[in-house]
Amino acid sequence: MAMAVFRREGRRLLPSIAARPIAAIRSPLASDQEEGLLGVRSISTQVVRNRMKSVKNIQKITKAMKMVAASKLRAVQGRAENSRGLWQPFTALLGDNPSIDVKKSVVVTLSSDKGLCGGINSTVVKVSRALYKLNAGPEKEVKFVIVGEKAKAIMFRDSKNDISLTVTELNKNPLNYAQVSVLADDILKNVEFDALRIVYNKFHSVVAFLPTVATVLSPEIIEKESEVGGKLGELDSYEIEGGETKGEILQNLAEFQFSCVMFNAVLENACSEMGARMSAMDSSSRNAGEMLDRLTLTYNRTRQASITTELIEIISGASALEAAK
Amino acid sequence: MASSAAVPFWRTAGMTYITYSNICANLVRNCLKEPFKAEALSREKVHFSISKWAGGKPEKPILRSDTPGV
Numbered sequence: 001m002a003m004a005v006f007r008r009e010g011r012r013l014l015p016s017i018a019a020r021p022i023a024a025i026r027s028p029l030a031s032d033q034e035e036g037l038l039g040v041r042s043i044s045t046q047v048v049r050n051r052m053k054s055v056k057n058i059q060k061i062t063k064a065m066k067m068v069a070a071s072k073l074r075a076v077q078g079r080a081e082n083s084r085g086l087w088q089p090f091t092a093l094l095g096d097n098p099s100i101d102v103k104k105s106v107v108v109t110l111s112s113d114k115g116l117c118g119g120i121n122s123t124v125v126k127v128s129r130a131l132y133k134l135n136a137g138p139e140k141e142v143k144f145v146i147v148g149e150k151a152k153a154i155m156f157r158d159s160k161n162d163i164s165l166t167v168t169e170l171n172k173n174p175l176n177y178a179q180v181s182v183l184a185d186d187i188l189k190n191v192e193f194d195a196l197r198i199v200y201n202k203f204h205s206v207v208a209f210l211p212t213v214a215t216v217l218s219p220e221i222i223e224k225e226s227e228v229g230g231k232l233g234e235l236d237s238y239e240i241e242g243g244e245t246k247g248e249i250l251q252n253l254a255e256f257q258f259s260c261v262m263f264n265a266v267l268e269n270a271c272s273e274m275g276a277r278m279s280a281m282d283s284s285s286r287n288a289g290e291m292l293d294r295l296t297l298t299y300n301r302t303r304q305a306s307i308t309t310e311l312i313e314i315i316s317g318a319s320a321l322e323a324a325k
Numbered sequence: 326m327a328s329s330a331a332v333p334f335w336r337t338a339g340m341t342y343i344t345y346s347n348i349c350a351n352l353v354r355n356c357l358k359e360p361f362k363a364e365a366l367s368r369e370k371v372h373f374s375i376s377k378w379a380g381g382k383p384e385k386p387i388l389r390s391d392t393p394g395v
Contacts, residue, residue: 165378173370
C-alpha cells in the first residue's frame with residue numbers, strides 16, 4: 001500500500017542524510033539506525049534533489065488516482081442506491097434470518113481485484129473467517145466462494161481447503177445485472193447449500209463502509225422454517241396464481257432473491273472500493289506533501305552546510321597565506 | 326389443473342429461474358428500436374473468469390465472456 005511505500009522511503013532516507021536527526025520521525029526503527037550516524041557528514045544535494053523529484057511524482061499520481069476514484073464513485077453510487085430496492089421486497093416477504101442454523105453454509109466473499117483501496121478487503125475476509133468459526137461444527141460444513149483477487153490471495157493462505165469457487169475479472173466491464181446473474185447461476189449450479197451468506201462492504205457514505213452479511217436461504221430450508229412459524233409461516237396465507245405449487249414458487253423466488261442480493265452486494269462493494277481508494281490516495285498525497293516539506297528543509301540545510309564549508313576552507317586558506325607572509 | 330409434479334419446461338431442461346428471466350429480458354431488449362437497442366444490449370455484456378477448486382488447488386479457470394480474448 002502507498003503508506004508502506006512512504007514508510008520504507010523514509011527509512012532509506014535517514015541513513016543517507018544523517019546531518020541531523022529530523023524531528024517527527026515516524027518509525028522507531030529508523031531512529032535506532034540514526035543513533036550511530038550522528039555527526040556531520042556532507043551528502044550530495046543531488047541525492048536529495050532526486051528524492052524530492054520522485055516524491056513529487058508520486059504525489060501527482062496519487063492525486064490523479066483520487067480524482068479517478070471520485071468520478072467512478074459518482075457513477076456507481078446512484079446505481080447502488082437504486083438497486084437497494086431490488087431486495088427489499090424479498091426481505092419484507094421472507095424476513096431476514098442471519099442466525100439460522102443450517103448444515104451446509106456457503107460464504108460468498110466479495111472483494112476487489114485491484115489494490116490500493118485501504119482496508120476494505122481485509123475486513124471482509126475477517127468477517128468471513130468469523131462466519132466460518134460460527135458455523136463450523138460437527139455435521140456442519142462451510143464452503144467459501146470468493147469473488148475478487150484480493151480476498152483470494154488472503155484466504156488462500158489458511159482456508160484453501162474450504163474454497164470451492166473463485167471468480168475474478170468481474171469489474172472489467174461496467175457492472176450490470178446480466179453479468180451478476182450469470183455468476184449467481186454458476187454458483188447455484190456448482191455449490192450445494194442450505195444457506196448462502198454474502199459478505200460485502202455496504203456503502204453508507206464516502207468515508208463509512210461497514211462489512212455486512214446478507215443471508216439467502218435455499219427453498220427447502222424455507223419450507224422447513226415456514227412450518228415452524230414466524231414470518232415465513234405466513235406464506236401460506238398468500239394465494240398462488242397459475243398452475244404452480246408453493247414449492248416451485250419458493251424455488252423461483254429463492255433463485256431470484258440470490259441474484260438480486262448479489263447484484264446489490266456487488267454494486268455496494270464497488271462503491272465502497274472507490275470510496276476507500278479515494279481516502280487512501282488522499283492520505284497518501286498528504287503524506288507525500290509532508291515528506292516533500294521535510295526533504296526541502298534537509299536540502300536547504302545540506303546546501304548551506306556545503307557553502308559554509310567552502311567558505312571556511314577559503315578563509316582559512318587565505319588567513320594561512322597572510323600569516324605566512 | 327396442473328398436477329403437483331408438473332414443472333415448467335425450462336426447469337426440466339436444466340435452467341434456473343435466473344437464466345429464464347435473463348432470456349426473457351434479452352427478448353424484450355431486442356424489441357427496442359435502434360438507438361435504444363444498442364444502449365440496452367450494451368448493458369448485457371458479461372465478462373468474468375471462474376475457477377473451481379478441489380482440495381485446495383484451483384483448476385483451470387473458465388472465462389465466461391461475450392468478448393473472449395480481450
